[in-house]
Amino acid sequence: MENLKIDGTPKTPTIVFNLEEGKLLIRGRSIPENSIEFYKPLVDKLEEYTNSPQSSTEVKIQLEYFNTSSSKCILDVFKKLEKIKSNGSDTVIKWYYEEDDEDMLEAGEDYQAIINIPFKMVEMEE
């Protein structure tokens, strides 16, 4: 299985998915007009990974901004991770937010309430 790497742009985040290490990183801004198209390669890759995941999977979400169109796609990513977890991979989502960014912390808590995976909220100093 090949790893996935997508470079960030002003409107889309950097995505690094290392399948051998079971590590996924999404970092930057996610405000594309067409989010479904942008997230499709990642959703496909997760689908591929679901069948033979590593014993543990660590996901780091470090977003500065995301639009509501991305929020649905991020939920789709998390739903795939739920499947990966139920296939036996010890999965954790680390949700990063900047100090004082209550909105981003709340956004993480919104997902935490919906998704059946342990979340770790990580505050970053500015």
Add this chain to the structure above:
Amino acid sequence: MKINLLEFYNLMDQDDIILSYKGDVSSELVSSVLQIIESKMDKLEEPSRIRKKVYNVLVETLQNLYHHIAENPSLSGKEEVSSVIFLIGKSDEAYLICTGNYMENDNVEELRHRIDKINNLEADELKDFYKEVLNNGIMSDKGGGGLGMIDIARKSGHKLEYNFKEVDQQHSFYSLLVKISE
């Protein structure tokens, strides 16, 4: 050209308008406006809380305009109804984001109902409504799904102000004003 530029300048000045635009909305335009407002807020040394809220609301309102035209074939291509207008201003107390666009009369009641519903919710109810729509809502082709307006209301912390004005048998002009303050 009948416009008096000095008058226009004074109007913008008086109402603390940072930026105004009338025309079509492209992805590039959205990027440019975001960049302009971001550097303006940098210059004003706004606290990052406000900066983020303004940026978020701006993304949602501008992308609403962008998708609105693309998703309404009866508007696109007809210059007299496909143009939108938006103003971004800053008064002493708040940032103001105003948008205006034409829409079909047939869709007015549904939108009015949606905004009224959002305006009637308190912050914690808005949070629950957001989660409900996020989890169960149906996504449009472009990834929207009715979340935008809820998110705007959450980030704004103020009631959304709006107006519909019927201009002919087919179209109304819809204006939305969003306030963002500490």
